[in-house]
Amino acid sequence: MATNTENESTVSREVEKPPIEPIRLPSVEEIRGQDIWNNCAVRSVVSGVMGGGLGLMMGLLLGALDTPLMQDEMTGRQQFIYQAKQMGRRSWSSARAFAVMGFVFSAAECVVEKARAKHDTTNTVVAGCVTGGALSAKEHLLI
Numbered sequence: 001m002a003t004n005t006e007n008e009s010t011v012s013r014e015v016e017k018p019p020i021e022p023i024r025l026p027s028v029e030e031i032r033g034q035d036i037w038n039n040c041a042v043r044s045v046v047s048g049v050m051g052g053g054l055g056l057m058m059g060l061l062l063g064a065l066d067t068p069l070m071q072d073e074m075t076g077r078q079q080f081i082y083q084a085k086q087m088g089r090r091s092w093s094s095a096r097a098f099a100v101m102g103f104v105f106s107a108a109e110c111v112v113e114k115a116r117a118k119h120d121t122t123n124t125v126v127a128g129c130v131t132g133g134a135l136s137a138k139e140h141l142l143i
Contacts, residue, residue: 040110044103051102052095059091066090105131 026034036042066086071079109127113119 040107040114043110044107047106048099048103052099054102055094055096055098056091058098059094060087062094063087063090101131101135104134 063086108130113123
């Protein structure tokens with residue numbers, strides 16, 4: 001009887017172990033998706049669009065926080081119209097800025113990664129420097 005209990009406990013311990021799964025090769029669709037995402041143009045455009053969306057949301061939030069200077073003299077309708085215009089201006093401006101930053105950063109990082117044939121933090125640092133330089137150069141050219 002004691003051996004029967006020992007056998008059951010041994011069997012239950014073996015059942016508790018999760019089975020080892022074999023390594024699965026990626027499917028054709030997964031390989032195509034990776035090839036598309038590894039294209040620098042696709043990655044840059046997607047980053048620019050996502051940056052624009054983030055900038056739009058940030059602009060709406062920050063535009064709502066602006067208060068008019070003549071708030072005491074404005075009616076409720078005038079304040080509402082002023083706030084709506086400020087939110088629109090601020091969101092459009094932020095959307096453009098974030099879209100450009102996302103596009104330039106992603107393009108620079110992808111090009112550096114392809115040139116170095118490595119995926120490490122150096123690519124990110126170089127892309128950040130290129131993005132900062134590009135945005136700074138744009139501001140200096142406008143002056």
